[in-house]
Amino acid sequence: MRIARFTTGDEPSYGVVTGEVDQFGQPADDSVIVALAGDPLYVGIKLLEQEHKLADVRLLAPTLPRSKVVGIGRNYRAHAAELGNEVPDEPLMFIKPNTSVVGPGDPISYPAQTSELHFEGELAIVIGRICRDVPPEKATDVIHGYTIGNDVTARDLQRKDGQFTRAKGFDSFCPLGPWIETDLDPQTFADGVSIQTYLNGDLKQDGSTKDLIFDIPTLVAHVTSVMTLLPGDVILTGTPEGVGPMEIGDEVEVSIAGIGTLTNKVAQR
Numbered sequence: 001m002r003i004a005r006f007t008t009g010d011e012p013s014y015g016v017v018t019g020e021v022d023q024f025g026q027p028a029d030d031s032v033i034v035a036l037a038g039d040p041l042y043v044g045i046k047l048l049e050q051e052h053k054l055a056d057v058r059l060l061a062p063t064l065p066r067s068k069v070v071g072i073g074r075n076y077r078a079h080a081a082e083l084g085n086e087v088p089d090e091p092l093m094f095i096k097p098n099t100s101v102v103g104p105g106d107p108i109s110y111p112a113q114t115s116e117l118h119f120e121g122e123l124a125i126v127i128g129r130i131c132r133d134v135p136p137e138k139a140t141d142v143i144h145g146y147t148i149g150n151d152v153t154a155r156d157l158q159r160k161d162g163q164f165t166r167a168k169g170f171d172s173f174c175p176l177g178p179w180i181e182t183d184l185d186p187q188t189f190a191d192g193v194s195i196q197t198y199l200n201g202d203l204k205q206d207g208s209t210k211d212l213i214f215d216i217p218t219l220v221a222h223v224t225s226v227m228t229l230l231p232g233d234v235i236l237t238g239t240p241e242g243v244g245p246m247e248i249g250d251e252v253e254v255s256i257a258g259i260g261t262l263t264n265k266v267a268q269r
């Protein structure tokens, strides 16, 4: 099931997106979104007798992290190497504030403080309920589903600061979407799911989730051994190799097979 948040101009609603997506993650022209009563994280899936053509609604970030987005650094060997880093011996965590989250189609704002703004296409885990100290074998119990994230990073500020808060924390530095796919499981990603990033239509990142150093259950266990996660919180699982710069006016698309495509443009802040 694909769960989206959307607006037709009024108050945002949640809905279920029907129809197939093609190999590029684009939905069929006749896709519709069936509205839900309330937030499915709190009231479950209650379909309303109200539907819209997908083309007629504006999709929003599919989750509002109640407290935080937890990022994982250097979780693909080839990406760690391309930035001259060693692979960590346990997951390397950082936090992106929930104010960095924007939705599909929203602009990524290029701040004046950087001159090296990078895309990082990533698989995002959406947490379904309050949880702490989750053992790996119970991880799926607390996962609501999966979406696509772009861990936008001011690379020059990351190098300068020696830590990640500013470089990854600006408003709009965490595009999420286009929806949450609830039918995938950690084993599917361990077996290998394609994750690709295109800049102005050119393929820049071409990875597979089978190359994740720390797998999804390990990440959920590791993060929740440190901090409580709340419904809607997100874990970004790390980016494959091929990160690179974006300029004002560029369009960046992140596609994950079986989920869809997240598209955003870069704008002057």
Ligand code: MG
Residues within 6 Å of the ligand: 071, 072, 073, 120, 122, 151, 236, 238, 239
């Ligand atoms: Mg990242």
